[in-house]
Amino acid sequence: xxxxxxxxxxxxxxxxxxxxxxxxxxxxxxxxxxxxxxxxxxxxxxxxxxxxxxxxxxxxxxxxxxxxxxxxxxxxxxxxxxxxxxxxxxxxxxxxxxxxxxxxxxxxxxxxxxxxxxxxxxxxxxxxxxxxxxxxxxxxxxxxxxxxxxxxxxxxxxxxxxxxxxxxxxxxxxxxxxxxxxxxxxxxxxxxxxxxxxxxxxxxxxxxxxxxxxxxxxxxxxxxxxxxxxxxxxxxxxxxxxxxxxxxxxxxxxxxxxxxxxxxxxxxxxxxxxxxxxxxxxxxxxxxxxxxxxxxxxxxxxxxxxxxxxxxxxxxxxxxxxxxxxxxxxxxxxxxxxxxxxxxxxxxxxxxxxxxxxxxxxxxxxxxxxxxxxxxxxxxxxxxxxxxxxxxxxxxxxxxxxxxxxxxxxxxxxxxxxxxxxxxxxxxxxxxxxxxxxxxxxxxxxxxxxxxxxxxxxxxxxxxxxxxxxxxxxxxxxxxxxxxxxxxxxxxxxxxxxxxxxxxxxxxxxxxxxxxxxxxxxxxxxxxxxxxxxxxxxxxxxxxxxxxxxxxxxxxxxxxxxxxxxxxxxxxxxxxxxxxxxxxxxxxxxxxxxxxxxxxxxxxxxxxxxxxxxxxxxxxxxxxxxxxxxxxxxxxxxxxxxxxxxxxxxxxxxxxxxxxxxxx
Amino acid sequence: xxxxxxxxxxxxxxxxxxxxxxxxxxxxxxxxxxxxxxxxxxxxxxxxxxxxxxxxxxxxxxxxxxxxxxxxxxxxxxxxxxxxxxxxxxxxxxxxxxxxxxxxxxxxxxxxxxxxxxxxxxxxxxxxxxxxxxxxxxxxxxxxxxxxxxxxxxxxxxxxxxxxxxxxxxxxxxxxxxxxxxxxxxxxxxxxxxxxxxxxxxxxxxxxxxxxxxxxxxxxxxxxxxxxxxxxxxxxxxxxxxxxxxxxxxxxxxxxxxxxxxxxxxxxxxxxxxxxxxxxxxxxxxxxxxxxxxxxxxxxxxxxxxxx
Numbered sequence: 001x002x003x004x005x006x007x008x009x010x011x012x013x014x015x016x017x018x019x020x021x022x023x024x025x026x027x028x029x030x031x032x033x034x035x036x037x038x039x040x041x042x043x044x045x046x047x048x049x050x051x052x053x054x055x056x057x058x059x060x061x062x063x064x065x066x067x068x069x070x071x072x073x074x075x076x077x078x079x080x081x082x083x084x085x086x087x088x089x090x091x092x093x094x095x096x097x098x099x100x101x102x103x104x105x106x107x108x109x110x111x112x113x114x115x116x117x118x119x120x121x122x123x124x125x126x127x128x129x130x131x132x133x134x135x136x137x138x139x140x141x142x143x144x145x146x147x148x149x150x151x152x153x154x155x156x157x158x159x160x161x162x163x164x165x166x167x168x169x170x171x172x173x174x175x176x177x178x179x180x181x182x183x184x185x186x187x188x189x190x191x192x193x194x195x196x197x198x199x200x201x202x203x204x205x206x207x208x209x210x211x212x213x214x215x216x217x218x219x220x221x222x223x224x225x226x227x228x229x230x231x232x233x234x235x236x237x238x239x240x241x242x243x244x245x246x247x248x249x250x251x252x253x254x255x256x257x258x259x260x261x262x263x264x265x266x267x268x269x270x271x272x273x274x275x276x277x278x279x280x281x282x283x284x285x286x287x288x289x290x291x292x293x294x295x296x297x298x299x300x301x302x303x304x305x306x307x308x309x310x311x312x313x314x315x316x317x318x319x320x321x322x323x324x325x326x327x328x329x330x331x332x333x334x335x336x337x338x339x340x341x342x343x344x345x346x347x348x349x350x351x352x353x354x355x356x357x358x359x360x361x362x363x364x365x366x367x368x369x370x371x372x373x374x375x376x377x378x379x380x381x382x383x384x385x386x387x388x389x390x391x392x393x394x395x396x397x398x399x400x401x402x403x404x405x406x407x408x409x410x411x412x413x414x415x416x417x418x419x420x421x422x423x424x425x426x427x428x429x430x431x432x433x434x435x436x437x438x439x440x441x442x443x444x445x446x447x448x449x450x451x452x453x454x455x456x457x458x459x460x461x462x463x464x465x466x467x468x469x470x471x472x473x474x475x476x477x478x479x480x481x482x483x484x485x486x487x488x489x490x491x492x493x494x495x496x497x498x499x500x501x502x503x504x505x506x507x508x509x510x511x512x513x514x515x516x517x518x519x520x521x522x523x524x525x526x527x528x529x530x531x532x533x534x535x536x537x538x539x540x541x542x543x544x545x546x547x548x549x550x551x552x553x554x555x556x557x558x559x560x561x562x563x564x565x566x567x568x569x570x571x572x573x574x575x576x577x578x579x580x581x582x583x584x585x586x587x588x589x590x591x592x593x594x595x596x597x598x599x600x601x602x603x604x605x606x607x608x609x610x611x612x613x614x615x616x617x618x619x620x621x622x623x624x625x626x627x628x629x630x631x632x633x634x635x636x637x638x639x640x641x642x643x644x645x646x647x648x649x650x651x652x653x654x655x656x657x658x659x660x661x662x663x664x
Numbered sequence: 665x666x667x668x669x670x671x672x673x674x675x676x677x678x679x680x681x682x683x684x685x686x687x688x689x690x691x692x693x694x695x696x697x698x699x700x701x702x703x704x705x706x707x708x709x710x711x712x713x714x715x716x717x718x719x720x721x722x723x724x725x726x727x728x729x730x731x732x733x734x735x736x737x738x739x740x741x742x743x744x745x746x747x748x749x750x751x752x753x754x755x756x757x758x759x760x761x762x763x764x765x766x767x768x769x770x771x772x773x774x775x776x777x778x779x780x781x782x783x784x785x786x787x788x789x790x791x792x793x794x795x796x797x798x799x800x801x802x803x804x805x806x807x808x809x810x811x812x813x814x815x816x817x818x819x820x821x822x823x824x825x826x827x828x829x830x831x832x833x834x835x836x837x838x839x840x841x842x843x844x845x846x847x848x849x850x851x852x853x854x855x856x857x858x859x860x861x862x863x864x865x866x867x868x869x870x871x872x873x874x875x876x877x878x879x880x881x882x883x884x885x886x887x888x889x890x891x892x893x894x895x896x897x898x899x900x901x902x903x904x905x906x907x908x909x910x911x912x913x914x915x916x917x918x919x920x921x922x923x924x925x926x927x928x929x930x931x932x933x934x935x936x937x938x939x940x941x942x943x944x945x946x947x948x949x950x951x952x953x954x955x956x957x958x959x960x961x962x963x964x965x966x967x968x969x970x971x972x
Contacts, residue, residue, distance in 0.1 A: 374782070376724045387726075396769040397762060410758045410818070417813050428809060428962055435805035438765070439798030442772050446794050450779030450787075456722055526756035530740060533754065534766070537736035541886065545732060548882040551716045558720040558781045559878055572779075572787020580795040584948045 002060040003049040004077040007085055007130045010045030011123040013038055018119030025112035032100050035115040039096035039122060046126050047089030053082035054497050061132065068135065070193055076132035079500035083340055084257045085129040086497075090483065091249045091347045092122050094476035098355050099242035101473050102362075110154060121147040121246065128254055134183045134193040137261075141179065141254070145172045145222075148251050152239040164231075164238035171231040175221030179258075182214040186265055198265040199508070208267050215262050216280075223255025225314060226284040227616035229307045233291075236303035237367065241358020244299060248306045249351035253343050256313055260339075263321075264508030271325045275426045278318030282433035284311030287615075289440040290585055293447070293578045294612035298357045298367040301448065302350065305393065308437060309346040313339045315430055316408040319415060322423050324511035331415045332511035334520065336502040337495060338407030344498075345400040345487060349392035352480035356386035359469045360452060369574040371459035372452045379468040383453045388481040390445040392488070395438055398531025400487035403494065406527065407520075409434060443581055451574035458568055489531045491524040575610060582612070590615070669753040676742045680896035681705035681889070683929045690933025705892060712885035720878055722782040730777025731879060731886040737770035738893045744820060745897050746904065748921035749914070751821035760808050760820045764801065767853075770890065771797050778875035789874035792944065796859065796871070799951045800852055806958035807842045807849070811905075813965055813972060814838065824901065828908035835971040841961035843906050848954040850898040854891065856932055858942045858950065899928045 017038015025031045053059060059078050066073035077085065096118065103114055124147065127140040149172075153165035185207055187193045221228040232252070236244045263269070288307030295301035316339030323331025359382045360375060361367045376383035392399035412434070415427040451458075469477065487494045499517045506514055560566040582591050595608045638646060685702040692699025701707075719727065743754040744763045752759070775793055778786040812818055814835050815827040832839055852859045855872035862873060876887050903924030909917045942950060965971050 374722070376726065376780075380724075383724075391769075391772070394768070394772065395765060396772060397765050402762075402765055406758065406761050409761045413758070413761075413809070413812055413818050416809065417816055417818065424813075425966060428966075431805055431809055432802045435764075435802045436798070438768065439801030442768055443794035443798045446772060446775045446779070446790065450776055450790065454724065454726060454776065454780040455782030455787075523757055526754065526759070527762060530743070530754050530762060533743070534736055534740040537739055538733055541732045541736050542729075545728075545882050545886070548713055549717055553716060554718045555721050556718060558722050558783045560783060561785055561877075566783070568782065570784050571782050572784050572791060577787060577791040577794075580791055580944075581798065583945065584795065584799070 002058065002062075003052040003082065004060045004062045004075050004130060006045055006049035006052070007077050007126055008062060008075055010042040010049065010089075011126050013045060014042035014119040014123040014126070017041065018116045018123075021115035021119075022112040025108045025115070028108070028111065031108075031111055031115060032104070035119070036096060036100045039119055040093050042119065042122060042126070043089040043093035043096065045089075046085045046092075046129075049077060050082040050084075050086030050089060051497070053077055053079060054086065054500050057500060066136075070187070071135040071139075072133045072194065073136060074132035074194060075127075075130045075136075076195070077130045079504045080257070080260060081129040081131075083343075083498060083501040084253070085126055087253065087344050087347050088122060088125050088129065088250050090344070091351050091480070092246070094479045095242050095245050095249065095351055095355070096122075097476040098245070098358075098473050101470055102240065102242050102358065113150065114154060117147045117151050118246075121151065121251070125250060125254060129257070132195050134187060134195065134198065137195075137258075138176075138179065138183060141258070142176060144251065144254060145169075145176060148243075148247060151243045151246070152235050154240055154243065161238040164234040168231045168235040171221050171228070175218045175228075175255075178214045178218035178221075182211060182218055182262070185211060185214070195265070211266050212269060212273055215259060215266065219255040219259040219262070220280075221255070223252050223259070223310050223313075224284075224307050225255075225280055225310060226287055226307060227620055229284070229288070229310075230614060230617050230621055232306055233295075233300050233303045233614065236306070236354075237297055237299040241299070241354055241361065244302075245351035245354035245358070248303065248354055249347040252306060252310065253347060256310070256317075256339070256343055260317070260336075260505050263505070268510055269321060269325070271322055271423055274318050274321030274323075274325060275423070276318070277314055277321060278426055278430050281311045281314030281316075281318050282430055282437075284308065284314060285437040286311075286433055286440070287588070289437055289444060290582075290589055291612060291614060293440060293444045294582055294589060294591055296369055296575060296611075298360065298369055298372075298448070298452065299354070300367075301369070301444070302353055302357060305353075305441070305444070306346075306350060308441065309342065309350065309393070312405065312408065312434065312437065313342050313346070315434060316340075316342060316404075316411070319408065319411045319427060319430060320506065320511075321509060322419075322426070323411065323415060324506055324509045326415075326419055326423050327512060328415065328419065329506065329511050329513035330515050331411050331419070332506040332509070333499075333502050333514050334407050334411035334414065336505045337498060337520070338404050338409075338411060340498050340501055340505070341407060341487075341494060342401075342404035344494075345392070345404050345484070348480050348483045348487070349389045349399075349401060352385065352389040352477055352484065353393065355473070355477050355480070356382055356389060359473070363467060366459070369448065369451050373458040373568065373571065374454070374456045376453040381468050381474050382477070385474070385477040385481045386453065387449055388484055390449045392484040394442040394445050396442070397527070398485075398488045398534055400484045400491075400494075403487060403491040403524065403527065405434065405438065406524075407495075410523070440581070444578070447574050447577045451577065455571050456568035458571060458573065489528055489535070491527055492521040495521055495524050668750050672747050672750045672753055673743075675747050676893070676896070677739075679925075680892035681709065683896055683899060683925060684892050686926065686929035687933045687936070690930050691937050694933070694937035705888070709885050709889055712880075712888070713882050715881040717881035717883060720781050723780045723878070727777045727780040727878075728883065730773045730780070731883040731890070733773040734770040735886045735890040735893075737766045737773075738890045738897070741766040741770075742893060742897055745900060746821040746824050747900050748904070749825060749909070749917050751825060755819050755821035757818045760812075760818070760823075763820065764804055764808075767894070768797070768801070770894070774875060774887075777879070781878045783878065785870060785874050786877055789870045789872065789877075792871045793875060796852060796947055796951065799948055800849055803845060803849055803951055803954045803958060806955055806962065807845050810838055810842045810958060810961045810965055813962070816972075820901075824904045824908075828905070832908060835965055835968065838961040838964040838971065839905065841957045841964070843902065845954040845957040845961070846898070846902050846905065848950060848957075850895075850902055850928075851932070851935070852947070852951060852954075853898060854895045857936045858939050859947050861941050896925075899925055903928060 021034035062075040064073040124143040131137040190197045224232045292304035320335025392401045395401040395405040412427040416424045591612045744752040744759045775790040778790040811823045814831045860871040
């Protein structure tokens with residue numbers, strides 16, 4: 001069976017399996033079993049289909065009659081779609097395994113909803129990857145948006161969760177609105193909504209200046225590009241942990257995938273748009289990591305890191321575009337390779353981190369970093385796997401994050417060394433920005449891992465009850481950790497897999513002189529051998545240390561510089577850990593500190609609260625929505641009139657529209 | 665090729681502790697003391713390697729992994745850096761990015777090991793270390809960028825190799841700025857005055873020394889040795905940058921290189937003896953200054969015709 005058919009079969013497996021599992025939610029074991037089998041089956045089929053296209057290069061069409069005006073069921077898994085399908089398959093499978101054991105004790109209703117929607121979400125994302133028709137793409141996009149919404153509000157009894165869901169839905173539908181406009185404009189120019197028709201070069205496009213901004217807002221909202229990121233820090237902590245992993249790992253990547261897909265249909269972009277993407281990427285990256293540093297909640301912190309990593313991906317796309325427009329095929333393909341590899345890498349380590357965070361929250365009942373500590377001794381496996389995620393996301397060699405960041409760095413160095421004019425200077429800015437992002441990310445994850453897993457428990461309730469993840473969840477997280485390590489030490493293989501997708505994107509934006517993967521793979525081969533050298537050195541020195549310590553070691557309390565009675569509450573907290581950096585960047589972040597100090601000799605309990613409000617939320621969206629509310633206030637009376645009048649207004653508007661259409 | 669690589673490895677693994685001894689000797693002379701022998705660091709390492717270890721009951725395997733991973737990362741990084749014109753044995757195009765991140769790896773694990781003790785002192789040191797560490801990263805990249813753009817190469821061994829002489833002729837002023845910025849970086853990354861004080865772990869100066877308060881025995885030896893290697897790496901880059909000799913006279917080159925290392929050690933010792941440590945919140949301004957220097961160098965490179 002060809003790859004496109006394979007992916008469609010995967011979608012079919014997911015949907016039928018999900019529906020069957022939802023149907024037999026009364027029998028808990030059967031429901032979970034059906035859910036697990038179908039989601040694993042669908043993911044494996046998707047990954048196999050993706051690999052088949054990327055390695056063998058056979059792209060096939062699959063057309064079915066679809067009786068929808070201007071629509072057509074045209075599926076076509078090309079290299080770019082295959083890469084996204086591979087990501088969905090590789091990351092979706094372990095999350096499904098984890099989710100099965102996460103919701104083991106959930107109520108039947110929850111179980112049914114979860115099983116159906118989880119598979120529906122995965123299926124719609126796979127359909128998105130394989131869509132060959134704009135309307136099909138839009139339909140899959142919308143199904144994914146809606147199913148993700150219901151998964152976020154799975155436990156909708158809490159008001160804050162419902163509120164997070166509303167923010168998600170508002171933001172994403174604003175994005176979809178822009179996409180509908182974009183597709184309508186593109187379709188009006190091409191006369192058809194087939195992707196093959198849209199990518200024809202010589203044609204008239206209405207409002208061509210609007211197209212790229214529309215795409216950026218539409219896809220950027222889903223991806224979480226600053227300042228459109230505001231739904232992420234609300235939705236990620238509200239959703240159950242496997243769903244957060246799914247959102248951060250795969251769903252927001254649909255925005256990046258869509259952007260890359262539609263870049264091919266836009267009129268040739270100028271260098272300056274590449275620069276705009278580069279600058280947006282640096283802003284998302286730096287501000288994302290700074291806001292992450294200032295968070296006190298584990299999952300909210302991870303959500304801001306998604307903003308940061310989307311920024312890194314965007315830097316890669318930006319420098320790729322600049323390279324394509326300035327005639328450097330190597331820069332273009334290195335930039336896109338960095339972006340696409342980081343798409344997979346971020347999916348791997350961020351879902352690993354969210355799953356680990358899920359275990360922490362599950363075991364201790366809190367996500368407040370300042371209350372945690374010392375979990376490495378109580379849940380050693382989770383700690384080790386979480387550490388792999390931390391090291392990977394900080395782009396430290398020899399793990400996968402380094403490989404994609406190296407590629408983005410390499411593209412920008414190439415651009416600034418050989419490129420001419422301002423494009424080279426913008427790359428210089430990008431390099432400095434990415435270096436700062438790297439340093440700050442390492443600081444932030446030192447804070448997270450150090451405060452959550454090391455030292456002693458900080459809160460009064462100690463976590464003696466905290467138990468490590470059950471076996472299958474360890475396997476799921478272990479698979480993701482292994483993926484991080486494997487891509488890190490065998491990057492020359494990873495680059496060969498992603499290469500066709502990079503070449504496709506680079507060609508679609510007009511890059512010329514695209515090199516073959518040989519030299520790039522050779523450089524990454526050096527990265528690989530140095531990574532292996534590093535790992536063997538670690539082993540050798542550890543062995544040496546073991547040999548040197550012939551006498552048994554002495555175990556005592558931590559040396560407190562002479563202080564005899566240290567307590568766990570005297571430890572440095574995560575907030576104090578991050579404080580110096582927040583002070584350095586206070587001109588950007590405006591951290592607020594509210595303190596109430598009692599008066600007099602017998603003052604009550606003093607309190608101190610520090611928080612860093614999101615600037616995009618307080619300065620852009622709140623005022624904008626307040627303005628919108630005021631502007632719509634005159635129409636409010638319609639909500640209070642009886643329902644007959646409301647219906648008659650709808651009928652009147654429809655009649656007017658019909659009349660307008662007829663007279664045209 | 666292989667003899668050169670062996671010579672590289674031999675120099676890199678044996679010379680560094682001597683530099684720390686030199687710095688100590690210079691400081692002792694300034695203070696009017698005789699000071700410990702030049703080879704004191706080797707004696708210390710030997711002593712520490714034979715000792716037993718004391719571990720806090722709070723710590724986990726992360727504490728023991730810290731010194732091991734840090735030392736391994738610095739040694740691996742050393743294989744990418746050219747020494748006295750001998751290219752790094754593992755050099756490739758884009759290697760300095762890997763070098764920067766290997767040093768970040770070393771820092772990350774030192775910090776985690778410090779936080780594993782649960783001591784507020786070590787937490788404080790760790791916090792300051794990551795603060796300054798994340799600010800030095802852009803400075804390092806800005807300096808490397810100048811060298812890369814100037815010499816049209818992305819391998820440290822080539823940048824600091826035969827092409828450097830020509831680059832001095834074309835863009836000398838830019839390289840002077842980079843050298844000053846790298847000198848500041850050397851002091852900051854190696855926990856020297858005016859950023860940190862290597863001889864105390866008092867509360868005011870709690871950065872690197874306080875992070876390793878709980879380590880002892882072989883672990884402490886690894887940390888000490890790693891610190892010496894890191895100092896040597898930065899000194900090697902700085903010396904090579906300031907004294908670029910043609911590659912055709914290996915003996916002169918080696919002599920100049922050793923002389924340069926001596927000079928760097930004496931300079932660091934002099935700075936430590938004649939300056940006070942900066943206030944902590946002043947350090948970001950110093951690092952910002954280094955970044956400004958490197959950025960001006962970039963501007964020089966891009967604006968002066970013929971400099972690139």
